[in-house]
Amino acid sequence: MAKVILHKKRKIRAIGDRFxxxxxxxxxxxxxxxxxxxxxxxxxxxxxxxxxxxxSPGGVREALFSDEHYGLMWGNRTGFARIAIEAKVPIIPxxxxxxxxxxxxxxxxxxxxxxxxxxxxxxxxxxYGGFPVKLRTFIGEPIIYDPLSGPEQVSFKVKxxxxxxxxxxxxxxxxxxxxxxxxxxxxxxxxx
Numbered sequence: 001m002a003k004v005i006l007h008k009k010r011k012i013r014a015i016g017d018r019f020x021x022x023x024x025x026x027x028x029x030x031x032x033x034x035x036x037x038x039x040x041x042x043x044x045x046x047x048x049x050x051x052x053x054x055x056s057p058g059g060v061r062e063a064l065f066s067d068e069h070y071g072l073m074w075g076n077r078t079g080f081a082r083i084a085i086e087a088k089v090p091i092i093p094x095x096x097x098x099x100x101x102x103x104x105x106x107x108x109x110x111x112x113x114x115x116x117x118x119x120x121x122x123x124x125x126x127x128y129g130g131f132p133v134k135l136r137t138f139i140g141e142p143i144i145y146d147p148l149s150g151p152e153q154v155s156f157k158v159k160x161x162x163x164x165x166x167x168x169x170x171x172x173x174x175x176x177x178x179x180x181x182x183x184x185x186x187x188x189x190x191x192x
Contacts, residue, residue, distance in 0.1 A: 013046050014054040019122060040083055047087035055080045057155075064105050064125045065114050068174035070166050072159060081154035084145065091158050093140035095165035101179040103129035133179035134186065138169050 015038040021027050036042055038055075046053055056062065057080050062073040084091050105113075106126045113125045140161045143154065171178070 010050060010052055012052045012054055015043065015056075017060045017123075019060075040079065040086075043083045044087045047083070047089050053083075055083075057158075060123050061117070064117065064123055064127075065110065066100055068100060069172055070100060070170055070174065072162065074155070074159065078151035078155045081151040081158065085147075085149070085151060085154060088145045088147075090142040090144045091154065092142045093158055093161035093165060094137055095140075095162055095169060096135055096137045097169050098133045098135055098174065098179040098182070101129075101133045101174050101176045102131055102135070103127050104176075129176075131176055131180060132183065133176065134182035136169070138165050140165050 011034055014033070014035045016030055016035040018037050020030055020035070021037050030036075036046070043053060043055075057074045057077045058066070058072055066073055081091070104127065106128065110125075116122075116124060143157050143161060146154075149157075166172075
């Protein structure tokens, strides 16, 4: 992130879930870390100003309810694609290896907690972890703006690109112990 700011003179902005801005004290923290609540018009304006925008289409749902198999949980989300199309910018797919091994949601009652989340949009899910696993971020080929592509087509292309990055760079199923060991030793034959 620092390299982008120093060498490219561009800030990376991020989109955070709206509930973060309702937690006392967090609004200021979000501003300091350039996290926005993600209205479509604000996102388009940021992109047109030349900023980079980090978006996770799976959002909190994917963060809390995904598992070590690294399946994407986007549903039919296309808002990020509509924003990129309106701003006429490329989408750069990214994947962070072992990202789901750092924190895990408690498995007991996960289905019930998911129903509560879907009804209230509050992330009332107990998590554990904070494991210092080896994290490496991989950047895919940009998906160039095409005026003939609709949001569904762009979303599908992005999803395919991220699934390709996962397939190339993540051993499935993920494993916390293995990810911790990778901090010290990573056999070259494990990843392409």
